[in-house]
Amino acid sequence: MDPFVVCLWIMLTSCATAWILSLLTGEYSWVDRSWSLVPPVYAWVFAAGAGFDDARLVTIAVLVTLWGARLTFNFARKGGYAPGGEDYRWAVLRGRMSPAGFGLFNLFFITIYQNAILLLIVLPAATAALHAANPFGPADLGLTFAFLLLLVGEGVADQQQWDFHRARGPRGADTAGSPAEGGAARPDVLRTGLFRYSRHPNYFCELGQWWVVFLFGAVAAGSLLQWSGLGALLLTGLFIGSTVFTERISVSRHPGYPAYQRVTSPIVPWFPRAVPRPESVPVRRAL
Template sequence: MAGTALWARSVSRVAVVDVIWGPGFVLVALVSAVVGSSNADTSWRPWLLFVLVAIWGGRLFWHIRRRAVGHGEDPRYREMLGDPEDDRSAWFAAAVRKVFLVQGAAMWFISLPLQVAAVSETDWWPVVVIGVLLWLVGVVFESVGDAQLTAYKERPKQERPPVMDQGLWRYTRHPNYFGDACVWWGLWLAAGLASGWLPGLLTVLSPAAMTYFLVFATGARLLERSMMKRDGYPGYAERTSFFFPLPPKGS
């Protein structure tokens, strides 16, 4: 995050932190796997977790970077921090305090199950299997949802409906955020709970915190404030589940 902050300062754009979010977890998972490889009883699971996080983080990095190329600052960060041209030093200090320190702490806290798995034996391997299956559901929702939205945006404006309500978006207004939550609950199962009831209990707040960010803090709720101003979106919101996939109302 310190390196990302310096990068953001050089380009006057805090949104680069979103590009680094996924790879940051990949780095944590890699370090955890290296640490865990010294213990024969734990060596296989940290590397499995590293592969899972690398697939998730690599896809997220590719998707956000492609979306960010050629665009300016994210409006959320501009509203939070103001224009760097007004007072560059004050802007950077606020960015470090409100964005980079917060996201660095969040990354450490959310990745606690990965760190615990590196130094813990696998007590319940069936839970690892369940966790991998839930992770897979999450990756499918996240990647397919993003791909469907990208395809919708690439269609000529006059040929597409005013609101994306097809595919997974017919059942939830935020399939990508729902998928992200499933990924981290799956990783908690495979890394935290599979290590035993005590490690699972001590790390359950990690996926809960990620879900909170996705739903309330920086994710779905925040996005909905601007989306509700678009033509057709209030009606879409009335018939479509907010987060968990459900059949549309009236279908």
């Protein structure tokens, strides 16, 4: 059977499973729970379709598997697979929408649209399979290195975020006691490490990895004009929308977040902006 058809059946099964489980459990993070699991399966389906003889397809599959393993670990340690481990943003949305409206949102956006993106981001492997005559070369080695660099970067960002939230304690308190009690003020926003240069460095690295996957297909085809870039493009749009929504919540919960926004790049890492000093008002001396 054609690898794309196999992947399409897997996607439809994933959609049906996530939607049914959301109705049965009242939790809506089932696509989140499969987010790191399904793309490696798609990648290996394409590698298997070439008999595991195509070095480029096997490389893509191995890299996507490493991506999935790291993301699964990070999601699991945050309790994402535990009962009640629903993404807090879905609860916020439920509170703003009617039950019928959220039901449609769950079916078409959370379930179908996100699962479609998970398939689309791997379809550069289909492009690579169509152009298997173009052998694995130096450009592919460069892309492999770039992917691994971004993978490490995302791991570092997630670890810094994990350490920050653990240090704040289970209640997420902003202080560790008053100075009189010997406590030290705890920052309510992570501003150090990679988060000094980007408010979402993990998003940057995540998106970068999937644009690298697209480039594997483009290198095989010998052109950047490939329809299989649609997945990375839609994923980028999804992350931008998610960033806007998440930061609205962060502003309402963390008093220091607006100041952080003013000086730090949203996603693409860049040097912090200087905070303008208030103009001093000259004091007139009495004559």
